[in-house]
Amino acid sequence: MTVAGVDRAAGPAERIAGLHLLDTDVHHDLPSYDELRPFLAAEWHPWIAGGGPGFARRHYSNVKAHIFMDDVLREADGLGAGDPDWVVEQLIRKYRIDVGVLTGTGLGVALGHNPRFCAALASAYNDWTLEKWVRPHACFKGSIVVTPQDPSAAAREIHRLGDDPGIVQVLVPSGAMLPYGQRHYWPIYAAAVEHDLPIAVHVGGEGTSIAGPPTAVGYPSSYLEFHTDNSQSMMAHCASLVTDGAFEEFPSLRFGFVEGGVCWAPYVMWRLDRCYPALKAEVPYLKHLPSEYILDHCYFSTQPIEEPADHRHLLQMFEMLRAERTVVFASDYPHWDFDNPLTAFSFFPAELRRRIFVDNVLAFYGPRLLGPST
Amino acid sequence: MTVAGVDRAAGPAERIAGLHLLDTDVHHDLPSYDELRPFLAAEWHPWIAGGGPGFARRHYSNVKAHIFMDDVLREADGLGAGDPDWVVEQLIRKYRIDVGVLTGTGLGVALGHNPRFCAALASAYNDWTLEKWVRPHACFKGSIVVTPQDPSAAAREIHRLGDDPGIVQVLVPSGAMLPYGQRHYWPIYAAAVEHDLPIAVHVGGEGTSIAGPPTAVGYPSSYLEFHTDNSQSMMAHCASLVTDGAFEEFPSLRFGFVEGGVCWAPYVMWRLDRCYPALKAEVPYLKHLPSEYILDHCYFSTQPIEEPADHRHLLQMFEMLRAERTVVFASDYPHWDFDNPLTAFSFFPAELRRRIFVDNVLAFYGPRLLGPST
Numbered sequence: 001m002t003v004a005g006v007d008r009a010a011g012p013a014e015r016i017a018g019l020h021l022l023d024t025d026v027h028h029d030l031p032s033y034d035e036l037r038p039f040l041a042a043e044w045h046p047w048i049a050g051g052g053p054g055f056a057r058r059h060y061s062n063v064k065a066h067i068f069m070d071d072v073l074r075e076a077d078g079l080g081a082g083d084p085d086w087v088v089e090q091l092i093r094k095y096r097i098d099v100g101v102l103t104g105t106g107l108g109v110a111l112g113h114n115p116r117f118c119a120a121l122a123s124a125y126n127d128w129t130l131e132k133w134v135r136p137h138a139c140f141k142g143s144i145v146v147t148p149q150d151p152s153a154a155a156r157e158i159h160r161l162g163d164d165p166g167i168v169q170v171l172v173p174s175g176a177m178l179p180y181g182q183r184h185y186w187p188i189y190a191a192a193v194e195h196d197l198p199i200a201v202h203v204g205g206e207g208t209s210i211a212g213p214p215t216a217v218g219y220p221s222s223y224l225e226f227h228t229d230n231s232q233s234m235m236a237h238c239a240s241l242v243t244d245g246a247f248e249e250f251p252s253l254r255f256g257f258v259e260g261g262v263c264w265a266p267y268v269m270w271r272l273d274r275c276y277p278a279l280k281a282e283v284p285y286l287k288h289l290p291s292e293y294i295l296d297h298c299y300f301s302t303q304p305i306e307e308p309a310d311h312r313h314l315l316q317m318f319e320m321l322r323a324e325r326t327v328v329f330a331s332d333y334p335h336w337d338f339d340n341p342l343t344a345f346s347f348f349p350a351e352l353r354r355r356i357f358v359d360n361v362l363a364f365y366g367p368r369l370l371g372p373s374t
Numbered sequence: 375m376t377v378a379g380v381d382r383a384a385g386p387a388e389r390i391a392g393l394h395l396l397d398t399d400v401h402h403d404l405p406s407y408d409e410l411r412p413f414l415a416a417e418w419h420p421w422i423a424g425g426g427p428g429f430a431r432r433h434y435s436n437v438k439a440h441i442f443m444d445d446v447l448r449e450a451d452g453l454g455a456g457d458p459d460w461v462v463e464q465l466i467r468k469y470r471i472d473v474g475v476l477t478g479t480g481l482g483v484a485l486g487h488n489p490r491f492c493a494a495l496a497s498a499y500n501d502w503t504l505e506k507w508v509r510p511h512a513c514f515k516g517s518i519v520v521t522p523q524d525p526s527a528a529a530r531e532i533h534r535l536g537d538d539p540g541i542v543q544v545l546v547p548s549g550a551m552l553p554y555g556q557r558h559y560w561p562i563y564a565a566a567v568e569h570d571l572p573i574a575v576h577v578g579g580e581g582t583s584i585a586g587p588p589t590a591v592g593y594p595s596s597y598l599e600f601h602t603d604n605s606q607s608m609m610a611h612c613a614s615l616v617t618d619g620a621f622e623e624f625p626s627l628r629f630g631f632v633e634g635g636v637c638w639a640p641y642v643m644w645r646l647d648r649c650y651p652a653l654k655a656e657v658p659y660l661k662h663l664p665s666e667y668i669l670d671h672c673y674f675s676t677q678p679i680e681e682p683a684d685h686r687h688l689l690q691m692f693e694m695l696r697a698e699r700t701v702v703f704a705s706d707y708p709h710w711d712f713d714n715p716l717t718a719f720s721f722f723p724a725e726l727r728r729r730i731f732v733d734n735v736l737a738f739y740g741p742r743l744l745g746p747s748t
Binding site: 060174175179180181206207211212213214215219220221223224225227228229231232233236237239240243261263266267268270271272273275276278279282290304305306307308313316317319336337 | 434549551553555580581589591593598601602603604606613618635638642646647650654656678690693694710
């Protein structure tokens with residue numbers, strides 16, 4: 001199929017000029033683990049017989065009541081986000097999105113206790129995404145979900161799919177055992193840069209399965225509190241990537257922070273920069289100011305975009321973090337706190353909006369985002 | 375003794391007009407646990423025979439090399455910050471500080487494994503501070519260090535000293551077992567508000583003793599990383615205090631966040647406010663927007679003040695968090711990242727500087743800050 005804005009016959013420059021919106025965070029739904037069966041190694045079939053694993057659950061009361069946008073819940077057959085045609089209609093066409101990057105609901109594999117099972121499930125999930133969503137629909141691109149708890153398996157999965165034209169990133173959750181800058185993870189980054197794929201950290205998983213509590217001081221009481229606190233793991237990963245030297249080791253590594261908020265980034269940059277001159281003897285392998293690594297390697301997705309009462313404050317914050325090169329659009333469809341691109345950014349200068357909606361997204365993913373998926 | 379700017383004979387209005395600078399974070403040093411012996415219950419004397427407890431240690435290499443300002447280390451007899459006269463000379467007079475609130479080095483009692491011993495030690499430490507520092511020197515005021523791991527003991531200590539004219543706050547570390555909004559701690563707040571004392575959370579202790587790891591994703595690798603990450607526990611406490619309803623339960627409760635950075639606060643306020651309308655059914659006991667609780671009850675100390683390359687950005691950030699009512703000055707004497715008040719804030723408008731240096735500090739502590747200590 002052809003989707004508004006993506007005309008495969010057009011040359012790159014013309015095509016780019018014709019783009020309206022690129023969405024870095026579209027959650028396609030897995031209606032049932034049974035759909036993965038054709039893609040899953042046979043030895044694991046008995047293990048999903050009971051309906052699949054229940055990992056990555058949070059226990060904040062009544063969270064289902066607000067997890068989805070009202071119009072995604074279909075009376076007839078459950079969740080519309082499990083149907084590619086529905087998502088094309090309800091998201092892609094409605095909001096004039098050219099390409100939506102699929103982030104799914106499979107991040108739990110990154111935090112499951114059994115890394116072998118999780119690696120098998122990740123492969124099945126990735127193949128299912130490609131076959132059911134990406135190959136038939138030019139408007140979708142896929143992510144490789146992996147098992148950071150077993151970096152060697154994650155690297156193998158990246159090498160297996162890393163050159164697939166339907167794949168544009170490696171996807172991991174913010175919940176983790178260790179900060180993402182640590183050497184434990186470097187085989188994943190070596191594989192990713194070999195295939196010119198960025199890493200996206202999508203918020204989620206804190207306090208579940210093999211991840212520690214969601215904050216340094218334990219468990220939040222409410223989902224409102226949790227939802228605010230869960231940016232902290234993003235900050236920890238960001239500081240770790242810089243200070244552990246991951247960007248020195250992998251100069252072409254790009255890291256996206258998805259759904260973790262944006263306006264904490266100036267604080268983290270300034271705090272690191274403030275301390276770095278006095279402490280650089282401790283990190284002699286760093287060659288630049290910490291903020292330079294962040295500005296050169298990191299991207300921050302918009303949703304859920306902060307909404308200060310005074311619009312000027314958000315624009316000032318965006319200037320502080322050089323949004324014209326670091327911020328990318330995300331809708332988070334079909335979740336309750338979906339950002340409507342037609343209204344959420346209406347007060348932004350057109351040029352900045354264009355950078356966030358199109359140019360920065362292309363810089364993050366590279367040209368593969370606009371190529372064919374078959 | 376009389377110190378510049380504090381003339382006990384002057385009336386309040388005149389005295390306030392004559393103030394130059396109030397410092398919320400002066401670390402007086404305990405030269406040896408032996409100094410606590412006269413104040414410590416006899417049954418615990420054998421337990422400090424080995425030199426006192428070793429709690430709250432971090433293991434980032436070579437941290438001693440940068441923990442103190444160069445001119446605090448005295449060749450003759452160790453650390454100058456253990457000598458009140460030295461601190462009067464080197465800090466209070468040199469920088470024209472009217473009153474310095476003593477924050478000491480005793481926060482470890484709040485994270486020790488043995489709460490009975492820690493409660494006894496806290497009492498001894500508080501009495502030692504009053505006798506050695508506060509009573510003889512009108513320029514110093516004291517904090518009550520307590521044991522939040524045992525709120526009933528903490529409340530007893532607050533009731534014991536809470537009306538002492540030399541005491542201006544209750545002091546706890548940011549490292550903790552649980553976020554500070556939780557009901558576990560409410561006996562502490564009930565006692566504090568009864569004596570009209572604010573609570574100050576001073577950064578520190580994450581990852582030590584009974585506290586969890588310093589981030590939601592485990593342990594940082596370097597002190598640079600740790601020092602950036604440790605604001606996250608501050609954010610978690612702030613979000614918890616709001617969402618757990620502590621400020622609804624204690625309408626006069628004032629909370630200070632000391633040495634945890636300032637520029638994360640707009641993000642936390644905006645994130646909470648963004649989600650609150652959709653999630654308020656979960657927290658029906660809240661009556662206001664989350665940011666209103668923060669602006670009405672919370673104070674943020676300046677040091678280590680963020681130093682973006684563009685001064686305008688810091689001023690914008692201060693506008694976002696209503697610094698004219700929420701930010702208070704701290705020097706963090708005698709630590710390596712001490713903020714020199716004569717230079718660090720030179721580009722601030724005079725009116726804002728006055729609020730941060732004097733007016734907000736008085737609002738936080740109340741009139742007791744300027745009264746006699748005996």
